[in-house]
Amino acid sequence: MALNRRGAFKLATTLALLSSKPTAAGTGQGAGTRAAVDTQAGALEFELGMPTARTVDSLYQALDHQSAVMSYLWAIPIVGMESARQMLVDNAGARSGDFVRVSGYRDVSAMLGSNVTTPYVFAFFDLSRQPLVLHYPPGATAGSLIDWWDRPLCDVGITGPDAGRGAVFVLLGPGQQAPGELPAGAQLLRSRTFKVLLFCRGLDADLAQVETVFSALRVHPPGQQPAAASTRLLRFKPEGELTSMAHPQGLAYWQRLANALRGEPVEDRDRFFAALLAPLGIKFDRPFAPDARQQAVLEKAAIVGEATAKAIAFRKRIPGMRYRPDTHWEYLIAPGFDNAQDVPGGTLFEERTAFFYEVTGTSAAVLTRTPGVGAAYLAAYYDAKAAPFDGARSYRLRVPADVPARLFWSATLYDTQTRGLVQNAQQIVDRSSRQDLAKNADGSVDIVLGPTPAPGLEKNWIPTTPGHSWYVYFRLFGPLAAYFDRSWVLPDIQAL
Structure with a gap:
């Protein structure tokens, strides 16, 4: 019964919004008794104010489609x-x-x-x-x-x-x-x-x-x-x-x-x-x-x-997702996210859709606000020009010295279509501070993301595959105060 009431409510709302400008069907009975209205559900026809059989079928089809899409996200x-x-x-x-x-x-x-x-x-x-x-x-x-x-x-x-x-x-x-x-x-x-x-x-x-x-x-x-x-x-x-x-x-x-x-x-x-x-x-x-x-x-x-789900995850409209206004890095997990997924006044619908489309499994530790405890995650889905990262092009991620991570940091690439690790012949998908990476004079590390390594930076290379787009997570295990107060800057990924 609840679904039927909802369907009736949606139908009544559609009629209330659209019946102010009906198109006469040409029967001589007048627009108020028989009309057709163009909507996203198609042309809706009414006789003496009642939906025709074809319109009823069209509305139920549209209702079931809408119900299924919302249920998919739920x-x-x-x-x-x-x-x-x-x-x-x-x-x-x-x-x-x-x-x-x-x-x-x-x-x-x-x-x-x-x-x-x-x-x-x-x-x-x-x-x-x-x-x-x-x-x-x-x-x-x-x-x-x-x-x-x-x-x-x-x-x-x-x-x-x-x-x-x-x-x-x-x-x-x-x-x-x-x-x-x-x-x-x-x-x-x-x-x-x-x-x-x-x-x-x-x-x-x-x-x-x-x-x-x-x-x-x-x-x-x-x-x-x-x-x-x-x-x-x-x-x-x-x-x-x-x-x-x-x-x-x-x-x-x-x-x-x-x-x-x-x-x-x-x-x-x-x-x-x-x-x-x-x-x-x-x-x-x-x-x-x-x-x-x-x-x-x-x-x-x-x-x-x-x-x-892709739109919600990769083009988030959730407020406060940008880590800093001067770079394109985003929080993987929306600020204020609650692992219970419900807060006073509603459910964190888009927040949980975005998070769990990309990952499975969460914990209190990933929501940590205590320096040195748990893990923090930043994500980049597009380059500085808002274009998807192209597996046929080469990019550079410069990781500054003194990353605010008590344990270690890592950068990992994921395939946009699978949300799993990028696939390459070298079976290399990440670089981390646990590895012997080449460093710049100031202690920073240049990670090369592309189909071929840069000379002298082979140890810092993560291979990508032409024809596939990717995105990256930057993890801080045991994040420190400079991460939480956002005084630390992780520069944008630059095309080479």
Whole structure:
């Protein structure tokens, strides 16, 4: 009923706005009783004030298209989470409770917005049958436990409440009660969804030490001893095509959404979208089986939805996105973004669309305002003339000396179409202060971004591919005060 009322309201609004200048249909009955109006939905015809059968079909078609496009944007966070799960299933054979180490160019190329500077571990947990106990080991790691709408439950590692000393978490799904006996010092985490994702990165430069820490992860049902848990640490398959974490296109997007929603509760904030999706063949509690008309609507809406997401992400109209007025660098995450995605007075709709179209997974640490803690991200999508970065041209990024990062900094390139790592034969996608880079006399570093290296700067080169546009993230791990007060300047990327 809610959808029908909305459709009636939209129809009434259209008539109120447009009926002041009707075009007579030429029947002799007068413009007030039979008229045709040209609109974005086509020519709307009325007889005695009532829409004709053809007009009704046209309006419902337009309404379903509009509903599907808005639902596409609304679903971007949860489709991204389900895509992360599918990546782990397809590439590593992972099940609920398995941990998957992701590192190196090939593995990370399947991810959204990630970098090869640090190795990752992912896992998904299905709480639909029972709560789970997670033993998170001590060590130099940082990450987050997040629900299926990409809302953090708790940071883990050095940015978490344990500050890298290790912790025990009891994960509870919607409506679940805490077990009678809890492990000593365990923290209860209540998820609003039955599926939860863990992602964390190893920050130790010694990869052997990172492997040791990750191997100590354990998950088990309440009442079982950690030593008895049959926890697996998996890797991606070494050969064959890898499934990407990117949002799928066309009808596959909606299939992925239906998979993500199945078995999850309908939250109050999502009831309106549940009503919009029902006439399109997508329901929280039923298999995805759209008819031919619904499929056609969904396929077209996916094209418009993805294009709109690109516009929102790469040409943001969100206030306050520019890091400094004298350069084109932007914050990746909108200032004032709340990981809950809801604030008094509304939902951060475009803010979350932009963020989660580019990346999957967030944490409290990426919203840090404490110098020396967490990570900060700046992004550049266009050159100084507002043109897309061209993989056939060469550019220079001059990184000043004394970057305000307590740990290290890195610059990573991403393909505009995939939002994954740029693909090149050299398998080089980033440069960082952890590497032996050539420096200028003043301590600055020139990073060359282009199809060929500049003489003498081969160690500073990130190869690009003609025919592909790209964008760049500049990461500061442990950002310091000069970043937060914006007294530090990162110059624009210049064409050579």
